[in-house]
Amino acid sequence: MKTVKEITQALKEATTEQAWITELATDERAGVQKALKQFYSRLTKIQEAHQAHLERVAFDDSYRAKYGAVLAGVDEAGRGPLAGPVVTAAVVLPTDCSAFEGINDSKQLTKEQRANYAAVIKANAVAYAIHFQPVQVIDKINIYEATKRSMARSVGLLTVQPDGVLLDAMTVAIALPQENIIKGDAKSLSIAAASILAKTARDAYMDELAEKYPAYGFEQHAGYGTPQHLEALAKHGVTAEHRTSFEPIKSMVQGGWLK
Template identity: 45%
Template sequence: MTKLTIKQVKELLASTPSQQELELLASDERKGVQTQLQSYYKKQAQLAQKQEQFAKRLTLERQLWQQDVDYIAGIDEVGRGPLAGPVVSAAVILPHDFNLVDVNDSKQLSEKKREELYLKILEVAVSVSIGIADNQLIDDINIYQATRQAMKQAVENLSVQPQHLLIDAMQIDSQIPQDKLIKGDAKSASIAAASIVAKVYRDHLMTFYDRLYPGYDFAKNDGYGTKNHLAGLESLGITPIHRLTFEPIKSKYMF
């Protein structure tokens, strides 16, 4: 049998090689072939680990699905700490066959991966919704209560009524049974999906605000108090999206 070229070996391993094909490659003594084979097995091991971790993040959902709780909403928020912009919450109901293994806590993902997963989640989810508490509401009722309202709004905006809520580190006013999960975005795939949706949605919003209010670097800092943001405050003052009850705005720019 004619031996495959290294290019052909790469193409074979990039597809779905059979056990027989893998055994044939293992018997090929060429260094290039063995290097490609080792790389293949390493990637397979990484994928297996990723799938195992993903399965753990679906444990709570599967337990509830087995109890005939079909519609479980994961809820998470982003934007509690910035000096400007709203706090954004997302609620996501996943299908029972959800298999996007890369869905994890949004903070663990690159911007490119978040954007990619955001579109895929919107495509496959049973329902997705957003809740927003703007800076004025944050100033009126405080960031904690504003976050709870944004989360409640996200749940109420779902096109499918959830039967159970999994919420990251919060509780909301709702008659729907709910679980408050500390670091929930690392424990629940539904919350992780919500964290991605909320993060990408708010990032897009802050990029828009960067064009509307140039000079604060909102597209890069998302409203957090970075050096460039503070420099913008110093030279330009506050904008209509700044949180007036947050420091240093409260003591330095409010008279």
């Protein structure tokens, strides 16, 4: 008879239900039952994730049937922060999306997961493009318009022209069929992939900004208005990377707080 430790390890390595696992239901050892419960809990999560992937693929396929096989997903990162650019990405995935299982809205993933999936997307996508919209443009035309123009630009930078474009809660000025999808990053695999590329690209930019302005903690809050960030602003003033059309930055600039 295998020990509890051996069974526990075997269950950790298993990814599907097998006959020997089913038979463990009659094992009276508490440790075995605990490990078995954990296995089934993990298996349920795996099955739910697989089903969610199939639903995202089916969602995109419904628009491929409408527009054509070359479908682009578009999303943004960084509309809300007080500093740094807004970043958008456009992604064209292949019709076989098995390599992208597990991809979800970037906000639902850890930083490590986003980095891993970004590498998978870049290696397997038909095409992708990332655009950075700087703070100067954001302050000149407002964040909403700046984001729309950046999204249009990221589509224009694709090396293949899409038959249709899916955007997360946006309509942009492009001469292509497009769909404004509310909560698109949760429904569409293509939009979710774009959200990951936009988020990882912006985070990398903010990490670089942290080296240039070490007092602000950009690597921790990515420019959002956290207490740490607001405290740094009060102490050190406004940098050239802060959005002067956003409060409290606007009032600080008017008061002479530009660094």
